[in-house]
Amino acid sequence: MSNAERIREHVKHLQQRLERLRALQSVTLAEYAKDADKRDLIEHNYRIVAESCSDIALLLVARLGLPEPAHRREVFEVLKNANRLSAELAGKLAEATSTRNRLVHQYLTIDPVKMLDHLQNDVKFFAELAAIAIGWADELDTDRTK
Numbered sequence: 852m853s854n855a856e857r858i859r860e861h862v863k864h865l866q867q868r869l870e871r872l873r874a875l876q877s878v879t880l881a882e883y884a885k886d887a888d889k890r891d892l893i894e895h896n897y898r899i900v901a902e903s904c905s906d907i908a909l910l911l912v913a914r915l916g917l918p919e920p921a922h923r924r925e926v927f928e929v930l931k932n933a934n935r936l937s938a939e940l941a942g943k944l945a946e947a948t949s950t951r952n953r954l955v956h957q958y959l960t961i962d963p964v965k966m967l968d969h970l971q972n973d974v975k976f977f978a979e980l981a982a983i984a985i986g987w988a989d990e991l992d993t994d995r996t997k
Contacts, residue, residue, distance in 0.1 A: 854914040855991035858907055862984050865903040865977065871896045872974050883963050893970055894954050894961065900977050901951035904944055907984045911935065914991060924948040936983070943976040 852860075875893050883890055908926040912919060917933055920926045924945040931941035950969055953961065 853991070854910050855988040858910050858984050858988040858991070861903050861907045861910070862981050862988070865900060865907070865981050868896050868900045868903065869974060869977055869981070872900060872970060872977075876970055876974070878967070878970070880963060880967060883967055890963075893966065894958075897947075897966075897969060897973075898951050898954045901944075901947045904977055904980050905948055905951075907980065907987075908944075911984075911987050911991075924952075935987070936980075940976060940979055940983075943973065944980060947973050947976065 871892065875889065875896070878886075878889050878893065883893065905923050905926055908930055909919075909923075911917075912926055912929055915933065917929050920929050927936060927941035927944045927948075930936040931938055936944075947969070950966075950973075
């Protein structure tokens with residue numbers, strides 16, 4: 852499977868998970884605090900979406916021969932420096948990766964207010980990366996056929 856195909860596969864999965872997050876954006880703070888199932892759905896899908904974004908970014912970094920970052924959140928900075936992402940999007944995706952890390956490693960300290968804020972505000976950045984990544988995959992296909 853080519854990197855372009857792998858990127859498209861990741862984007863498809865990312866878009867499916869984004870739909871799940873969008874369906875949960877109406878959850879209130881009271882529901883989040885009281886309903887463990889909704890909380891789990893939000894946190895799990897957020898984690899998967901954030902991880903998908905960094906996986907997609909890492910695939911492009913590898914394909915372009917860019918420097919491999921020491922930490923996962925730095926992959927967006929590498930792409931920003933290569934003029935593949937805007938500074939704003941790179942920063943937002945790096946923050947989302949930090950949130951993913953807290954969900955995985957510091958799950959006992961998740962702030963419900965901050966988590967719901969991420970749910971409300973980060974989905975648009977994830978969707979923006981998905982759209983950009985399709986362009987990257989098309990570009991990689993074009994480069995491969997030259």
